[in-house]
Amino acid sequence: MLTRRLLLAAADSPQARRAVLAAPGGRAVVARFVAGETRADAVVTTDSLVARGLAVTLDHLGEDTLDEAAATTVADEYLGLLGALERAGLAGRAEVSVKLSALGSGLGADGPALARTHLRAVCAAADAAGTSVTVDMEDHAATEATLAAVAELRADHPTLGVVLQAYLRRTESDCRELLGSGSRVRLVKGAYAEPDDVAFRDRAEVDRCYVRCLRLLMEGQGYPMVATHDPRLIEIAGVLAVRAGRPQDSYEFQMLYGVRADEQRRLADAGETVRVYVPYGTDWYAYFMRRLAERPANLGFFARALVGH
Ligand code: FAD
Numbered sequence: 001m002l003t004r005r006l007l008l009a010a011a012d013s014p015q016a017r018r019a020v021l022a023a024p025g026g027r028a029v030v031a032r033f034v035a036g037e038t039r040a041d042a043v044v045t046t047d048s049l050v051a052r053g054l055a056v057t058l059d060h061l062g063e064d065t066l067d068e069a070a071a072t073t074v075a076d077e078y079l080g081l082l083g084a085l086e087r088a089g090l091a092g093r094a095e096v097s098v099k100l101s102a103l104g105s106g107l108g109a110d111g112p113a114l115a116r117t118h119l120r121a122v123c124a125a126a127d128a129a130g131t132s133v134t135v136d137m138e139d140h141a142a143t144e145a146t147l148a149a150v151a152e153l154r155a156d157h158p159t160l161g162v163v164l165q166a167y168l169r170r171t172e173s174d175c176r177e178l179l180g181s182g183s184r185v186r187l188v189k190g191a192y193a194e195p196d197d198v199a200f201r202d203r204a205e206v207d208r209c210y211v212r213c214l215r216l217l218m219e220g221q222g223y224p225m226v227a228t229h230d231p232r233l234i235e236i237a238g239v240l241a242v243r244a245g246r247p248q249d250s251y252e253f254q255m256l257y258g259v260r261a262d263e264q265r266r267l268a269d270a271g272e273t274v275r276v277y278v279p280y281g282t283d284w285y286a287y288f289m290r291r292l293a294e295r296p297a298n299l300g301f302f303a304r305a306l307v308g309h
Contacts, residue, residue, distance in 0.1 A: 004293045008193045012286070033258040033291050034061070035280040039077070042280035043084050045257070046094045053268045054276050055252070056094040057134060058085075061281035062102045068114065071104030075118035077281075079125045086129040095132045097277060098122060100146055116149050123157035134161035134184065134225070139192040140168060140199065147174065158182050161225065165190030166210035167199045175213045179220030186225035186254060187213055191290050211236055218244040218251065225275070227254035229263065238272075248272055256291070 010016040035045035035058075046056045060078060065071045078096055085091045098119065105115035119135070126133045135150050137143065143165075150162040161184030164171050168190060178185050189206050190199065200206045210233055217224035218240040226237040234253065241251055252273035255264050268274045279287050 005193065008290065008293045010289055016289070030284055030288050033256070033279070033288055034284045035257065035278050037280065037282045037284075039081055039084055039280070042081065042278065043088050043090070045278055045280070046085065046090050047088060049276050049278070050090055050093045052265075054093075054264060054274050056090075057097045057254070057275055057277050058094060059097040059099075059136070059277060059279040059287075060102070061279050061287050062099075062283040065102050065104050065107070068104060068107060071102070071107065071114060071118060074102045074104075075121055078122045082122070082125040082129045082131070085131065091129040091131040095134065095275075096122070096126065097134045097136050099136045099138060100142065100149060101138055105142070105145065105149075112145055112149070116152065119149065120153060120156075123153055123160055126159075127157060132159040132161060132184065133157070134163065134186055137163035137165055137188075137190075140194050143168065143170070143174075147177075154183075159184060161186060161223075163188055163227075164213065166213055167194065167206045169198060169200065172209060172212055172216070175216045175220075179216060179222055181221040183220070183222030184225060185217055185222055186227045187217060188227045189230075191294070207233065215240055218246060224251040225254050226251065227277070229255055229260045231263070234263070234267070259291070259295075 035042050042058050046058065049056050058081060060074060060081065062074055065074060078098060081096060082091070085094050100112075100115045100119065103115040103118040103122075105111045107114060119133070123133050135146060137146055147162065150160055154160050159182070162178070163186045164174050164178070166187060166189050175185070175187075187210065189210060200209060207230070210228070214224070214226065214233070214237055218237070226234070228234060237251075237253070241248075248271050252275055253267050254275045254277060257276050257278045264274045264276060
């Protein structure tokens with residue numbers, strides 16, 4: 001727990017970022033979790049995953065956009081990416097994941113409206129390309145506004161999906177609001193350091209909430225996206241899907257690029273839809289540190305690579 005907190009703190013530290021970049025094997029290690037820095041890298045990685053029978057969601061890395069021009073640049077990147085996926089014939093198997101903060105939601109009083117305008121443009125481009133958008137969930141301060149933005153835009157873009165985090169005490173009730181037909185909900189445990197009054201601390205409690213939410217989603221009319229690497233939860237999801245009488249194409253599993261690729265393969269071979277969350281872009285550092293925080297065992301992998309073994 002202490003290691004996790006230290007790594008999450010390092011995710012905000014410019015000094016720690018410089019240390020990773022300066023280390024001889026630093027960039028190579030990051031490549032395990034990040035497709036590359038450019039759109040072309042993202043398309044190449046998508047192509048190879050799709051060729052292996054996997055679906056993809058692409059995330060252009062970047063959080064807490066600091067000015068309007070940067071938010072526009074992020075939105076333009078998504079528009080360019082969606083065009084590139086369509087041209088490469090990949091849009092049927094690859095969608096995009098977007099953070100509202102990257103689209104400018106944090107830019108003062110006008111930020112939320114600006115982010116919605118950008119999100120609307122990204123959704124329209126996804127519709128035109130024949131694919132969908134999922135809005136990532138950030139820390140608890142953003143939950144309410146994110147759900148409101150998604151609810152508003154779903155009127156015109158019904159395939160717009162959203163993430164719910166099982167560590168938040170409010171999430172079971174949010175699930176109940178999102179059980180309607182066509183509702184795409186990605187259920188995750190949650191990746192941010194949150195205070196006790198809004199989030200469960202105990203891992204077992206988070207897991208129990210995850211299962212309660214999974215049951216609701218599987219029994220609902222929507223399209224559950226089971227985003228976890230946890231073997232127990234993956235097994236439970238399969239059982240709940242069967243109990244709810246769901247065919248395999250009425251829900252999907254999702255995992256992060258570079259994490260449990262063997263399990264991704266196993267599920268796909270068993271006929272499940274498996275979507276890999278593929279991040280790309282120059283702003284990879286905070287994302288990378290969160291992956292290390294989730295699984296401090298990866299630190300060993302990191303350390304070995306840095307010394308060249
Ligand atoms: P954990 O508790 O981290 O792991 C459970 C078990 O999984 C481990 O005990 C181990 O058995 C196995 N495992 C995990 N990692 C590995 C590994 N590297 N190798 C082998 N076994 C492993 N979080 C957000 O807050 N907002 C988001 O929008 C968001 N989007 C996400 C999208 C996707 C597609 C995914 C997969 C995750 C997303 N997350 C998001 C992150 C999420 O909240 C968790 O932090 C992350 O998925 C780790 O939790 P877990 O469910 O895998 O379980």
